[in-house]
Amino acid sequence: MHAMADRNPHYRIDPFDLRLFAAVAEAGTITAGARGVHLSLAAASARLQALEQAVGAALMQRAKTGVTLTDAGRTLLRHAGRLQREMEALHAGMAAHAHGVRATVRLLGNTAAISEHLPPLLGPFLAAHPQVDIELRELDSQDVLFAMRQERAELGIVADYVATAGLTTRAFREDRLVAVLPATLAPGRPRAMAFAELLAQPFVGLPAEAGLSRFLQARALQQGRGLHHRVQVPGFEALLRLVADGVGVAVVPALTARRLADPRVRVRPLSDAWAMRQLLVCFSSAQALTPAAAALLDALVVQ
Incomplete structure (x- = not known):
């Protein structure tokens, strides 16, 4: 099982990290997920580890065949999807203001x-x-x-x-x-x-x-x-x-x-x-x- 570091109280979740996490969950591997958001494997791994520290729980179990979400990871994925939809709605609403x-x-x-x-x-x-x-x-x-x-x-x-x-x-x-x-x-x-x-x-x-x-x-x-x-x-x-x-x-x-x-x-x-x-x-x-x-x-x- 993936070991967890102590929670970092100063880290704030970056919306991009949620997008990366969702991409990894969908792709099944960190490599493919990182490619989907145009990050290197090393950068993606570091960001995912920081995300796990921020929430204080392991989000995925890593194996040679890919990743499997934990219960905490599945919960975060549901919230990440909703937040992404809300961000898309926000961008659409602000785009309307840009036209007048x-x-x-x-x-x-x-x-x-x-x-x-x-x-x-x-x-x-x-x-x-x-x-x-x-x-x-x-x-x-x-x-x-x-x-x-x-x-x-x-x-x-x-x-x-x-x-x-x-x-x-x-x-x-x-x-x-x-x-x-x-x-x-x-x-x-x-x-x-x-x-x-x-x-x-x-x-x-x-x-x-x-x-x-x-x-x-x-x-x-x-x-x-x-x-x-x-x-x-x-x-x-x-x-x-x-x-x-x-x-x-x-x-x-x-x-x-x-x-x-x-x-x-x-x-x-x-x-x-x-x-x-x-x-x-x-x-x-x-x-x-x-x-x-x-x-x-x-x-x-x-x-």
């Missing part, structure tokens, strides 16, 4: 905001601001607030049932959740129904990590029940199609039910108070917003 002044606005939102309210607004904004990119991510409202307080985004859109203390908010849109049922389960005249009435039926839902799924699961637990999902699908189009086929019931934004109307689906208002929400745009302060984020905020709230 660019800005990226990080925008978080709940399911209703991302799927229904934002698409009609973002197209015109991006067309009018060709030097601005938007990094968009869906989270439930509680997670949006957590991310905002950690300054991981400039703007977030949440439902008003969460506490936004410490953040500035602006009214964005009213959003109503409705029940959608197969026509065979909802004969007769339309009527409002409580969410608790749906819990006896199997559900069709979005993936478990979707903001709306997490919200509805929490509401079900408040009733002392869980949601029984027959199937969870990645988008509202598939969800409504499965409801129409009689697979189960669902809760969706009213705008979604209207946009994807199907004669085989019945839409019923929910009588629960939480089904009518005010969506809010939140941010740390107007003074802290970048010019691009401030322009996007104006586009979202002045409608």
Whole structure:
């Protein structure tokens, strides 16, 4: 087994050393790996030894037939691959700036905001601001607030049932959740129904990590029940199609039910108070917003 020297606390891992290590792991020999990154065998060996000293563990077992990664080496290889991809993304992002002044606005939102309210607004904004990119991510409202307080985004859109203390908010849109049922389960005249009435039926839902799924699961637990999902699908189009086929019931934004109307689906208002929400745009302060984020905020709230 390859003997380890004491860890060198002053050495800092060089990204090039990670590239060399990945090349050696892929090639199976130090000689071939060194050739791949244009180093001599002696230089490559010295750098690999320094890398092992830096991490304090043997990364590979050396033999005449080649090298075999240790457990520590396999762990480092996974991290090295991710870091190389991040570096490539960094270079690509900086290359975009080299062709002009660019800005990226990080925008978080709940399911209703991302799927229904934002698409009609973002197209015109991006067309009018060709030097601005938007990094968009869906989270439930509680997670949006957590991310905002950690300054991981400039703007977030949440439902008003969460506490936004410490953040500035602006009214964005009213959003109503409705029940959608197969026509065979909802004969007769339309009527409002409580969410608790749906819990006896199997559900069709979005993936478990979707903001709306997490919200509805929490509401079900408040009733002392869980949601029984027959199937969870990645988008509202598939969800409504499965409801129409009689697979189960669902809760969706009213705008979604209207946009994807199907004669085989019945839409019923929910009588629960939480089904009518005010969506809010939140941010740390107007003074802290970048010019691009401030322009996007104006586009979202002045409608």
